[in-house]
Amino acid sequence: MTTTQPASTNLQERFQPAGNPLREGLRIERTPDPCAMVIFGASGDLTYRKLMPALYDLALERLLPAGFSVIGFAHRDMDAESFKAHLREGVERFSRFRPIDDAIWESFAEGISYVRGDFNNPEDYERLSVELTAVDTQRGSMGNRMYYLATPPEFYANIVSCLGAKHLTHREDGAWQRVIVEKPFGHDLESAQGLNKAVNEGFDERDVFRIDHYLGKETVQNILAFRFANGIYEPIWNRQYVDHVEITVAESIGIEGRGSYYDDTGALRDMAQNHMMQLLSLVAMEPPGSLHADAVRDEKVKVLHALRPINPDLVNRSAVRAQYADGFVSGKQVPGYREEDRVADGSLTETYVALKLFVDNWRWADVPFYLRTGKRLAKRVTEIAVHFKPVPHRLFSSQASQNLEPNLLVLEIQPDEGMALKFAVKVPGPTMRLRPVNMVFQYGTAFNTGSPDAYERLLLDAMLGDGTLFTRRDEVEAAWRTVTQILDGWSNLPDDQIPQFEAGTWGPMEADAFLNREGRSWRRP
Numbered sequence: 001m002t003t004t005q006p007a008s009t010n011l012q013e014r015f016q017p018a019g020n021p022l023r024e025g026l027r028i029e030r031t032p033d034p035c036a037m038v039i040f041g042a043s044g045d046l047t048y049r050k051l052m053p054a055l056y057d058l059a060l061e062r063l064l065p066a067g068f069s070v071i072g073f074a075h076r077d078m079d080a081e082s083f084k085a086h087l088r089e090g091v092e093r094f095s096r097f098r099p100i101d102d103a104i105w106e107s108f109a110e111g112i113s114y115v116r117g118d119f120n121n122p123e124d125y126e127r128l129s130v131e132l133t134a135v136d137t138q139r140g141s142m143g144n145r146m147y148y149l150a151t152p153p154e155f156y157a158n159i160v161s162c163l164g165a166k167h168l169t170h171r172e173d174g175a176w177q178r179v180i181v182e183k184p185f186g187h188d189l190e191s192a193q194g195l196n197k198a199v200n201e202g203f204d205e206r207d208v209f210r211i212d213h214y215l216g217k218e219t220v221q222n223i224l225a226f227r228f229a230n231g232i233y234e235p236i237w238n239r240q241y242v243d244h245v246e247i248t249v250a251e252s253i254g255i256e257g258r259g260s261y262y263d264d265t266g267a268l269r270d271m272a273q274n275h276m277m278q279l280l281s282l283v284a285m286e287p288p289g290s291l292h293a294d295a296v297r298d299e300k301v302k303v304l305h306a307l308r309p310i311n312p313d314l315v316n317r318s319a320v321r322a323q324y325a326d327g328f329v330s331g332k333q334v335p336g337y338r339e340e341d342r343v344a345d346g347s348l349t350e351t352y353v354a355l356k357l358f359v360d361n362w363r364w365a366d367v368p369f370y371l372r373t374g375k376r377l378a379k380r381v382t383e384i385a386v387h388f389k390p391v392p393h394r395l396f397s398s399q400a401s402q403n404l405e406p407n408l409l410v411l412e413i414q415p416d417e418g419m420a421l422k423f424a425v426k427v428p429g430p431t432m433r434l435r436p437v438n439m440v441f442q443y444g445t446a447f448n449t450g451s452p453d454a455y456e457r458l459l460l461d462a463m464l465g466d467g468t469l470f471t472r473r474d475e476v477e478a479a480w481r482t483v484t485q486i487l488d489g490w491s492n493l494p495d496d497q498i499p500q501f502e503a504g505t506w507g508p509m510e511a512d513a514f515l516n517r518e519g520r521s522w523r524r525p
């Protein structure tokens with residue numbers, strides 16, 4: 001431990017709110033208990049780029065509890081000072097509030113320490129235990145612990161088991177111990193079930209926070225507000241009015257040097273199993289009885305349970321996979337997937353996937369949900385497009401309505417956060433001609449303020465014990481059930497071919513044909 005400062009010199013007391021009632025209300029309502037956060041994998045990329053900048057931003061906004069402390073745990077030979085210097089560099093590069101405020105950083109950094117250790121060596125957890133006890137005494141964290149598994153996934157189970165063996169997962173004195181687990185959570189249904197079992201041996205389910213950072217995004221949370229704080233959408237949010245729903249998570253970047261991870265994972269596991277299934281369940285869920293974590297997650301999981309099973313022998317009816325070949329993205333030539341570093345020759349790993357899913361329940365019977373995600377696509381965009389049915393009777397002549405399209409509602413998640421509703425209007429002039437226009441809402445212009453980073457919201461919620469925006473055990477397993485059916489189908493396919501498409505385009509012809517044969521086409525956002 002690098003400080004002997006008593007907890008009373010904490011950030012909140014030194015930087016009291018300057019009379020902003022909104023902030024003060026927020027702070028009082030949402031200040032967590034004093035606690036220590038142990039980050040396993042603290043010398044890694046996630047801690048550097050995401051976790052520490054988010055924690056610093058929370059400190060700056062006076063949202064962290066009194067005496068908040070961070071204990072880094074990793075392989076690398078560092079002392080507390082070099083660890084802090086490394087973290088400061090990350091904060092300087094990635095915080096939302098730059099340049100960084102020296103006084104806030106110094107105060108925040110007083111609570112940072114480092115334990116060098118090997119995840120697999122039980123003895124090293126003894127030193128962690130000693131450090132935690134010291135933090136409790138010096139910073140007043142009262143035994144409340146948040147363990148963050150920012151490590152390669154193969155270590156998750158062992159870390160939990162070592163913590164349990166050192167009695168670091170449960171205490172009798174009312175203090176809480178929670179664990180945040182990063183993605184990927186499992187490789188298929190069986191491994192996810194095994195991991196859940198291992199994690200739940202150390203922690204009660206209510207103390208497990210499986211992170212899906214998409215759920216921390218403002219616009220994803222806004223799906224709940226949009227659907228359930230407004231009366232006008234729910235009556236049309238069903239099979240009577242909705243023709244189909246299209247969910248797109250498109251990236252223009254490639255695999256960014258993560259060849260060995262990605263080649264073993266692919267787009268289906270990397271994006272569809274978690275982020276896209278979460279978006280699907282938020283769009284399709286029934287209204288929950290309350291915003292209590294389990295009330296919301298009960299409704300989300302019902303959607304996943306209602307997904308129509310995919311027969312692995314008929315996988316091509318439900319899924320298209322492909323790989324990017326070389327091409328141009330933003331005017332720059334980029335290599336094909338198989339030419340990327342640490343990708344196997346002749347790899348069959350998909351960098352693109354398109355799915356057709358059905359939610360077999362009263363509300364959504366026979367409404368297709370089309371999901372697509374991929375790397376090296378034409379544009380970075382995440383959106384949910386709800387396509388409504390055409391009007392039942394054509395009142396206007398075919399000449400007047402030749403440009404007419406059915407109503408469309410687009411929830412834009414990134415990079416332009418907002419929503420747009422497309423509807424028909426009369427073109428000014430002496431004749432009746434119709435044209436679609438957009439009614440647009442954009443977060444940036446409406447609120448004139450930046451959204452917090454997803455990790456800020458999620459770290460704070462985990463400290464508060466609020467699991468609403470985290471995935472529950474049954475949700476993860478239900479999502480894996482569908483994804484594993486597709487994986488099984490692909491593994492049974494006799495051919496060793498995977499369609500290729502030019503980088504910088506919207507994906508393979510096969511995906512276009514997949515929708516065209518149903519009389520539909522993908523949006524070009």
Ligand SMILES: NC(=O)c1ccc[n+]([C@@H]2O[C@H](COP(=O)([O-])OP(=O)(O)OC[C@H]3O[C@@H](n4cnc5c(N)ncnc54)[C@H](OP(=O)(O)O)[C@@H]3O)[C@@H](O)[C@H]2O)c1
Nearest residue numbers: 041042043044045046074075076118119150151153182183
């Ligand atoms: N990076 C991201 O933006 C991102 C985004 C979403 C999810 N994730 C997930 O977050 C997790 C961490 O990702 P990352 O990118 O931060 O990984 P990373 O950069 O490879 O960092 C891994 C960390 O684990 C430590 N480590 C590995 N083996 C160890 C051992 N046996 N004993 C002690 N320490 C060990 C490393 O320590 P040394 O370097 O000191 O050896 C390092 O601190 C992964 O599950 C990843 O999928 C990451």
